[in-house]
Amino acid sequence: MSWTPRAVAAMLGISPTTLRTWDQRYGLGPSDRTAGGHRRYRDDEVDQLRRMVALTAQGIAPADAARQSRQRVPAAPPPTRPVLTADAARSVRRGFLTAADRLDEPRVRRLADELITAHGVVAAWQAVLAPFLVELGERVHRRGAGVEVEHLASAGLLHALRAVPYPDRDGVLTALLSCAPDEQHTLALEALGAALSEEDCLWRSLGARVPPTALRDALERLRPAVVVIWAHHADFAAAVPIEGLRRDTEAVLVAAGPGWAGLALPASVRRPATLTEAVRLVVDLIRG
CATH class of the missing domain: 1.10.1240 (Methyltransferase, Methionine Synthase (B12-binding Domains); Chain A, domain 1)
Known part of the structure; x- marks a missing residue:
């Protein structure tokens, strides 16, 4: 997947000016361009910039942080848990x-x-x-x-x-979770949030019955990388202005819940069928 400079800056919580400076001074820029000549960051380049943000936040000089950010850190193995038969x-x-x-x-x-x-x-x-x-x-x-x-x-x-511990750190918001406008069932979203906490992803939830205007305002202010909209009934899903949201935000849109089944959705909208798929989708989008 590729990302615009604006989307990357929002995702990492830094200004576009800082992003350009890091490109010019340290070579941490995008290597891809669209047919129209627009710059696009690859997932591995975003991951590199994410390490740059973390290192500079620790007080490491930008030049040293840039050098270290190019070194891939192997992911810690997930905890081994007994199989639930x-x-x-x-x-x-x-x-x-x-x-x-x-x-x-x-x-x-x-x-x-x-x-x-x-x-x-x-x-x-x-x-x-x-x-x-x-x-x-x-x-x-x-x-x-x-x-x-x-x-x-x-x-x-x-x-x-x-009660699942939320990640004990500051950082860029990974996912914004929201119910459809008339949706009152929130436990599935709570489960997704708890699962994202286990994956050390930062998230926020707007809860039940979120009006489209409120969701748009939250997206503008929080600029998450991913927004997940839950609906368990088709009538609730149909009330979500999915096309308008797709135009208004650079966040990846995820339609979760059985309410979306059978509804025509833009190709760019992701449609996980299970909690496992939803968690993996969010984590893979962020970590590459």
Whole structure:
């Protein structure tokens, strides 16, 4: 993928003037050009500049920082976690259902904390937490009762997801998360945010029912590299002015949730099908 100088400056939280200076003085400039002669940064060049920003923030002289930024730092291996088997996941879901039926929100929270600690957010969400919520929702629909069970269980999961430590550093915003204008279900976005925290990505969430004007204002002020818009119903997704957003921002647009299925989207809009895909999409866009 390639990036305009303006997008790179916004992504890294530096001024376009600084970007030009680093190009002229230290050769940290783009090597690609479009057919029209416009400069474009490759992902590896953005990664190099990201290291430059981090090094200068530590007080290292720009010339030395530029030299060090050209040296690739091998990524730390991800922590090894035990595999969550299908049988184990079914057993854990039964424990969640029992706690929820007893309206034992603290127990739901503790079970979720333990599950996330042991297996990570993505595995916990896809194998246990999301199916657990789906089953609760189906029971409410089938019986016409039990909304209180669903709400207390959701509260417990929300507490557990928000307990995942946010990256303890300053830096450029990786992703802005937002619900569609009338979308009230936020737990999937909370799961994505928690998973991004585990990947050491900085993110912000605008929460439920975000008007298009509010999303545009936030994009203008925060200038994230990626914006993820969640919708679980087609009517909610259809209310998002996706074409206008695509014109107004240089952030990569990601349409997440089942509400987008079947809707015509511009080719540039990414459409992850699972939490795993959404996390990998965001991380790969940033780290190359």
